[in-house]
Amino acid sequence: DRDAPTDWDEAEEFLRQYHAENPGVGDVTARLAEVRAEIAATGTYEHTLDEVTYGAKLAWRNASRCIGRLYWRSLHVLDRRSATTPHEIYAGLVRHLEIASGTDVRPGSRAVRRGAVRPVLSVFAPAKPGRPFARVWNDQLIRYAGYRMPDGATLGDPAQVDFTESMELLGWKGQKTPFDVLPLLVETPEHGMHMYDLPQNVVLEVPLTHPEFGWFAELGLRWYAVPAIANQRLRIGGVDYPLAPFNGWYMGTEIGARNLADADRYNLLPVVADRLGLDTSSETTLWRDRALVELNRAVLHSYERAGVKITDHHTEAARFLEHIRREQRAGREVPADWSWIVPPMSGAATPVFHRYYHEADQRPNFYLDEEAR
Amino acid sequence: DRDAPTDWDEAEEFLRQYHAENPGVGDVTARLAEVRAEIAATGTYEHTLDEVTYGAKLAWRNASRCIGRLYWRSLHVLDRRSATTPHEIYAGLVRHLEIASGTDVRPGSRAVRRGAVRPVLSVFAPAKPGRPFARVWNDQLIRYAGYRMPDGATLGDPAQVDFTESMELLGWKGQKTPFDVLPLLVETPEHGMHMYDLPQNVVLEVPLTHPEFGWFAELGLRWYAVPAIANQRLRIGGVDYPLAPFNGWYMGTEIGARNLADADRYNLLPVVADRLGLDTSSETTLWRDRALVELNRAVLHSYERAGVKITDHHTEAARFLEHIRREQRAGREVPADWSWIVPPMSGAATPVFHRYYHEADQRPNFYLDEEAR
Numbered sequence: 031d032r033d034a035p036t037d038w039d040e041a042e043e044f045l046r047q048y049h050a051e052n053p054g055v056g057d058v059t060a061r062l063a064e065v066r067a068e069i070a071a072t073g074t075y076e077h078t079l080d081e082v083t084y085g086a087k088l089a090w091r092n093a094s095r096c097i098g099r100l101y102w103r104s105l106h107v108l109d110r111r112s113a114t115t116p117h118e119i120y121a122g123l124v125r126h127l128e129i130a131s132g133t134d135v136r137p138g139s140r141a142v143r144r145g146a147v148r149p150v151l152s153v154f155a156p157a158k159p160g161r162p163f164a165r166v167w168n169d170q171l172i173r174y175a176g177y178r179m180p181d182g183a184t185l186g187d188p189a190q191v192d193f194t195e196s197m198e199l200l201g202w203k204g205q206k207t208p209f210d211v212l213p214l215l216v217e218t219p220e221h222g223m224h225m226y227d228l229p230q231n232v233v234l235e236v237p238l239t240h241p242e243f244g245w246f247a248e249l250g251l252r253w254y255a256v257p258a259i260a261n262q263r264l265r266i267g268g269v270d271y272p273l274a275p276f277n278g279w280y281m282g283t284e285i286g287a288r289n290l291a292d293a294d295r296y297n298l299l300p301v302v303a304d305r306l307g308l309d310t311s312s313e314t315t316l317w318r319d320r321a322l323v324e325l326n327r328a329v330l331h332s333y334e335r336a337g338v339k340i341t342d343h344h345t346e347a348a349r350f351l352e353h354i355r356r357e358q359r360a361g362r363e364v365p366a367d368w369s370w371i372v373p374p375m376s377g378a379a380t381p382v383f384h385r386y387y388h389e390a391d392q393r394p395n396f397y398l399d400e401e402a403r
Numbered sequence: 404d405r406d407a408p409t410d411w412d413e414a415e416e417f418l419r420q421y422h423a424e425n426p427g428v429g430d431v432t433a434r435l436a437e438v439r440a441e442i443a444a445t446g447t448y449e450h451t452l453d454e455v456t457y458g459a460k461l462a463w464r465n466a467s468r469c470i471g472r473l474y475w476r477s478l479h480v481l482d483r484r485s486a487t488t489p490h491e492i493y494a495g496l497v498r499h500l501e502i503a504s505g506t507d508v509r510p511g512s513r514a515v516r517r518g519a520v521r522p523v524l525s526v527f528a529p530a531k532p533g534r535p536f537a538r539v540w541n542d543q544l545i546r547y548a549g550y551r552m553p554d555g556a557t558l559g560d561p562a563q564v565d566f567t568e569s570m571e572l573l574g575w576k577g578q579k580t581p582f583d584v585l586p587l588l589v590e591t592p593e594h595g596m597h598m599y600d601l602p603q604n605v606v607l608e609v610p611l612t613h614p615e616f617g618w619f620a621e622l623g624l625r626w627y628a629v630p631a632i633a634n635q636r637l638r639i640g641g642v643d644y645p646l647a648p649f650n651g652w653y654m655g656t657e658i659g660a661r662n663l664a665d666a667d668r669y670n671l672l673p674v675v676a677d678r679l680g681l682d683t684s685s686e687t688t689l690w691r692d693r694a695l696v697e698l699n700r701a702v703l704h705s706y707e708r709a710g711v712k713i714t715d716h717h718t719e720a721a722r723f724l725e726h727i728r729r730e731q732r733a734g735r736e737v738p739a740d741w742s743w744i745v746p747p748m749s750g751a752a753t754p755v756f757h758r759y760y761h762e763a764d765q766r767p768n769f770y771l772d773e774e775a776r
């Protein structure tokens with residue numbers, strides 16, 4: 031219920047957890063009294079910078095579908111709660127991508143490196159009870175357009191066809207390549223919809239080549255460096271942040287075994303199999319499986335060669351088990367969803383396949399709202 | 404509760420379903436009255452041959468973890484309810500394997516073919532309330548022994564080390580090859596434990612070769628044709644059949660992506676990768692994934708070449724979706740368990756990955772008892 035005041039129990043639970051896990055931050059009793067009074071007076075309460083930062087880390091730690099949680103403490107949180115105009119929001123998103131991809135390299139700077147992808151979350155203003163809020167309509171900050179062609183085929187990413195059509199209705203014109211970066215669509219209650227093209231220099235991309243097969247480069251494939259989910263609501267201590275885009279680095283299979291491989295996405299397995307000269311007349315030649323492996327080798331190879339951070343599913347699976355061990359040492363269970371944690375290829379060849387997980391919806395967390403689907 | 408009389412509600416539900424789905428079999432009211440009286444008098448009731456046959460088919464249809472259910476109507480049920488001595492049971496199991504593997508070819512017979520694997524279930528005597536029952540201690544009718552070697556390594560199937568040790572304590576001596584077929588251990592309340600070697604001619608096996616790589620044959624690998632699960636209890640209409648071994652044909656990944664590949668089974672990915680000359684110094688070369696695909700190609704190729712029925716995971720996944728469509732046309736939901744239905748390799752490259760399933764425990768069904776684990 032969007033009109034209801036902030037839930038006190040959830041606020042209290044979060045504040046107690048924050049203080050319990052961070053003994054240095056002072057007396058929880060005083061803070062609880064303060065928040066209680068603030069909710070009574072205004073219907074909600076404002077997080078301190080430290081609270082919202084730690085809350086975002088907890089949301090990541092609680093993300094049951096995420097295999098990448100070993101480094102949850104390292105999340106870099108950008109406080110954009112004061113951004114209100116579409117342009118301020120847009121500027122914040124651009125800065126997010128710069129920091130996340132290490133494209134903000136300045137001459138002489140050694141602090142960051144182009145391609146050194148960092149986990150970043152930008153937190154924009156919270157939803158206030160009964161009030162409309164700002165949002166971004168893209169599902170990720172960087173996505174490739176999809177165009178339905180006259181012959182019924184799709185150019186680009188089929189998952190983005192509807193969104194692309196909306197952008198075109200709003201006046202956007204893509205180059206009609208298979209990899210046109212979509213504009214951002216930012217909406218605020220006061221200013222309505224605004225469309226922005228992303229500056230090229232913050233959209234780090236990797237052209238795909240294969241460690242063995244020269245012809246692979248001729249396929250003209252590429253993918254972007256930073257998967258930044260923009261359509262999930264972050265909920266911390268009873269407060270909803272409808273705009274809180276976050277990113278990690280890619281696990282190769284997300285690109286090579288899903289985005290480029292799924293039959294309803296770029297559907298490249300038949301193309302790669304054809305170039306490999308595989309016998310596709312029977313499933314028992316396992317041509318799909320062979321093409322899948324080569325496509326994924328190409329992804330990992332290309333990102334490594336370009337100096338763009340990426341991990342493979344074997345490494346990330348081992349890290350996730352290390353995460354579970356560390357959490358258990360800290361006396362905590364790791365909520366996890368088997369069907370999301372197990373990678374989409376070679377499932378049983380990774381150690382995360384061979385066990386059960388604790389299934390739980392713990393808060394803080396991320397939620398995909400119906401509206402955003 | 405083993406001592407309780409047969410549950411009337413479950414009996415009634417099954418009988419009504421059996422009659423509803425088979426309108427030709429006559430009046431359910433009369434049969435219900437009969438069964439009700441029988442339970443009142445004896446504590447349980449006896450299934451007709453048609454009931455137990457259809458009940459076994461329903462148990463297969465309800466097996467949420469099984470991707471192979473399209474052909475549930477074709478299950479061949481062998482009625483062994485009158486077998487009581489260990490030798491009678493053993494003879495029934497041997498006959499099961501003969502029929503299942505098509506090894507019962509007689510000179511001049513064209514009815515069956517060696518390697519034409521058929522789905523078969525043998526139903527032995529039901530458990531009577533409060534009475535001990537016969538059982539087979541093997542988890543599958545055909546399994547390879549596992550031996551712990553003095554150097555700590557394992558020869559054969561590590562999953563069978565404990566069972567193999569028990570067999571050795573009972574006087575069995577294996578050849579100490581990686582693929583020694585284990586004896587059957589049959590126990591009846593009146594006669595105790597009896598151990599039987601399986602006649603070689605009913606254990607159809609396939610030596611593994613690779614369609615491209617000659618060296619593959621040198622690995623000396625093989626696997627058996629018929630996966631016959633022996634340790635699950637079949638429950639039909641409130642009646643438990645503790646001994647009801649069943650088999651289908653293999654889906655290749657069960658052998659190539661689990662039995663031969665799992666780190667705690669034959670663990671062959673490093674061996675195959677080594678022979679392939681892959682760079683195993685980094686996970687990002689995807690050497691595990693490449694070895695996995697070649698191992699699975701070898702399995703499918705070898706079974707096909709030997710004329711032993713097998714299917715690949717792409718074909719079986721497509722069939723399963725066809726099964727769901729057919730069942731829906733018949734007005735039924737298909738209970739299914741995503742994490743078992745999705746194959747252990749190339750998950751997202753099969754259509755069963757990209758959907759949700761109806762999760763339900765419907766009866767009749769198969770159950771793995773604690774004791775048997």
Ligand code: HEM
Pocket residue numbers: 086089090093095096097098099101105149150151276277278279280281284341346370396398
């Ligand atoms: C640091 C590197 C990271 C890696 C390698 C990683 C890996 C993954 C992978 C492979 C998935 C499944 C994606 C899919 O199948 O569609 C996933 C999902 C998810 N991750 Fe991570 N992740 C990382 C960082 C993060 C960060 C920084 C956050 C949030 C602060 C996060 C939150 C989530 C959430 C909420 C999901 C579920 C997404 C959904 O429901 O569609 N992850 N992650």
Ligand code: HEM
Pocket residue numbers: 459462463466468469470471472474478522523524649650651652653654657714719743769771
């Ligand atoms: C006809 C060909 C068949 C195929 C290709 C097939 C395929 C499979 C596969 C791949 C699994 C998962 C195995 C694993 O991951 O360990 C499975 C499980 C199962 N199948 Fe089938 N199956 C077939 C026939 C049958 C038959 C005839 C029955 C019973 C009458 C049956 C009942 C089951 C059950 C109960 C399980 C779960 C086993 C467990 O809990 O370990 N299947 N099947």
